[in-house]
Amino acid sequence: MKALRLIQKAEVVVYDRLVSDEIMSMVNQDAELIYVGKKLDHHCVPQDQINQVLVDKAQENKHVVRLKGGDPFIFGRGGEELEKLALESIPYEVVPGITAAAGCTAYAGIPLTHRDHAQSVHFITGHLKKEGMDVDWNGLAKGNTTLVFYMGLKESPNIQAKLMNHGLSGATSVAIIERGTTPRQRVLTGTLDGLADLATQAISPSLIVVGSVTSLHKELNWFDN
Incomplete structure (x- = not known):
């Protein structure tokens, strides 16, 4: 308000x-x-x-x-x-918003954390440095967490390769939430080993969500119902 x-x-x-x-x-x-x-x-x-x-x-x-x-x-x-x-000594105030990771996953029926699936969540920019030095891929690939990549469609092959190369199973569930929270929202689901191919079916703006919580989408998807 x-x-x-x-x-x-x-x-x-x-x-x-x-x-x-x-x-x-x-x-x-x-x-x-x-x-x-x-x-x-x-x-x-x-x-x-x-x-x-x-x-x-x-x-x-x-x-x-x-x-x-x-x-x-x-x-x-x-x-x-x-x-x-x-x-410039200009006074200002900040009105916080609902970040896409929270809003879009809620609309997709994907809880960011869940007692049986994920005890933590990471937000990662998809604007990755080519050498990958700006991201702790080893830490991200440990599992029991939810990974949300902003602006990551173009980098999906790199995201897939880095996570799998650092030990995250290719069978890990993933979702791409396209135009989340809008009437044209679409959710694509699959597994990590097919993330790059899945991303070719999506358009911007989209979020990439990696983790077993995405497997709950089918059960908890209220938006399409």
């Missing part, structure tokens, strides 16, 4: 690709709308420029809302944007 009040009072709204039309329809009709949408391998506006837009508009003494899909502090680069505002 707080976010709704803020966008209804905003004078400037800087928004991303993943903000739905339904949400944008609630924005103050007199507000200046600035689109800075991003998708894999294509940045409509470079991050540094987004940061500067926020500063410039705030310094015009306007009520600025930076509107993002999901939670701004989970792979949303919200921290970088706030660092710039703090550097």
Whole structure:
């Protein structure tokens, strides 16, 4: 409700690709709308420029809302944007959101943790360095956990290979949640050894979920019913 009040009072709204039309329809009709949408391998506006837009508009003494899909502090680069505002001594507040990993899995009937399946959960960016040095693959492959890869479709062959090479069974259940929480949501299920092939059937935005909790989708899928 707080976010709704803020966008209804905003004078400037800087928004991303993943903000739905339904949400944008609630924005103050007199507000200046600035689109800075991003998708894999294509940045409509470079991050540094987004940061500067926020500063410039705030310094015009306007009520600025930076509107993002999901939670701004989970792979949303919200921290970088706030660092710039703090550097310029511009006051701000943060309204947290529901990150895609939580929202999409709930809509897919996939619990992130479950007493019989997973005692922990990891969120990993799919924008992986080619050498793989930025991810503790050995730790991720230990099992008894749920792995959620954001923006991982293009890297699915690498994700599959790294996890299996570090000991995670190819029979581990996986799911790809496409356009989660929207009316066009689709869930693809399979096993880790077929993840790369499964990903070719999906389109962005999608989440990759690895772990035995994904086997509960068939039983707990309420969305399609």
